[in-house]
Amino acid sequence: MSPTRQPGSGPTRRWRSGLLALAGLSGLILTAATSGLAAQAQTDGGAAEIGTQEAVVFDNGQQITTTTGELMHAHGGGILKDGDTYYMVGENRIENGFLFNAVSMYSSPDLVNWTHANDILTKDSDPDLDPANIERPKVIYNESNDTYVMWAHKENGTDYGDAEVAVAVSDTIDGDYAYQGSFRPLDHESRDMTLFVDDGTGYLISSARSNYDLHIYRLTDDYLGVEELLYSFDGDHREAPAILERDGVYFLITSGATGWNANQAQYATTTNFPAGPWSGWTNFGDSTTFGSQSTYVTEISGSAGTDYLYMGDRWGPQFGGTPNDSEYVWLPLEFPSATSLDMDWFSQLSIDTAAGTVEGIPGGDDGSPWNSTFVNSGTGKCLDVPHGSADDGVLLQQYDCHGGTQQGFTFDPVYPGSSTGSIANTATGRCLDVLDESTAEGAPVGQWGCWNGANQRFTLEPAADGLYRIVARISGLCLQPEGGQSGNNVGIVQAACGSSAAQLWEIPGSPA
Structure with missing residues (x-):
């Protein structure tokens, strides 16, 4: 279940999907256990009645505008819930360019209406960050130290030869994060990455060896460093990892390595994370993952149950733009069996965070060849x-x-x-x-x-x-x-x- 803050205490951090990462949003779709809402859906963030519940409508595969009318730049990141508020953090590049500007954080009561909360790390936070490329930022909460820890992929702003992780920490979710530096985990290259917390243990999952390998590391107790390499998918050439746990089965979602261009997403499963054995890679979605690349999976729990949300980026550079031109693709994950998943395209979603239900609204072009x-x-x-x-x-x-x-x-x-x-x-x-x-x-x-x-x-x-x-x-x-x-x-x-x-x-x- 999603973490919630209890009165007089720090936020609880037992996530069924593990990761408190704040994921970049390329268009969102959520599956719901409820039905019969499609005909009553309203556009432009309006409400749709679902029996006695109210849901908010999300327009998928587009850029997101904040409550103050500015474009939201939270690409390649993830979502974190604290109390009744959702926080999203992700990449914010310089205007009309590719270099790092900030890791931006936004807050929302409903996953549709977003307000800028803070730029939690900026190019002015440390000389090492200007110039730089900071990509796929994720945040997890360390219960022992009552701190929020951010990790990201870092490059030097000139080329992609560094292949490092960058780490920053804060006492509050939306505070100014103190930069701790960058390094290669156990001297291995690290590019596309995500974080995962399972029963209090933190893990780093990152692409290594020019994206040919995918590593799973155990973090140190304070989540500020890497302790041990636990598993390696050797030679599979996968990147853009995102992970969830559902009823004891762990699903690791990845993309192929084709630069900015979208490709076929695949997943592998295990019931023994992280040591495995892991299944082989299985396709899901369509041949381009509906024009997106995975960044995170978030778990949405409420009074009616739990749904899982695929979050991806429809990267702007594949169409001649910049990363800040990217669009958000969010889609509901479906589970045909205990060890399989799939997803379909919906141009609109109906989201009820109180019920923990998200449903795609049928209609429109499904993207079929x-x-x-x-x-x-x-x-x-x-x-x-x-x-x-x-x-x-x-x-x-x-x-x-x-x-x-x-x-x-x-x-x-x-x-x-x-x-x-x-x-x-x-x-x-x-x-x-x-x-x-x-x-x-x-x-x-x-x-x-x-x-x-x-x-x-x-x-x-x-x-x-x-x-x-x-x-x-x-x-x-x-x-x-x-x-x-x-x-x-x-x-x-x-x-x-x-x-x-x-x-x-x-x-x-x-x-x-």
């Missing part, structure tokens, strides 16, 4: 994989349309409603790929095994008369037959976007 051919408007010919070859690196071409599977493609949006996504060939299952991750004009477009890289992301940009340009995200250039030629077997390349009909495509399967 859709199939189509791509017919060039200038030549009348179809995008085609030569001979339906399944080899990586095969160059795409145009060819007379004939309805074969080598001319069928599946567009998989990064998130529901997005015009950006991957394009996979129906016959081969491989994705359109700007080869060698080139940003140059004239670079060829081929197919390659799908991996959610920036060179496999394309935006379908609407043009006149229901046509589209296909814009490569890695370069901002448009796909066309080389030189605008009209013959069969002409290769597809990227070129500066313009008004040429050779850059316009008919996409009859598009749901738009």
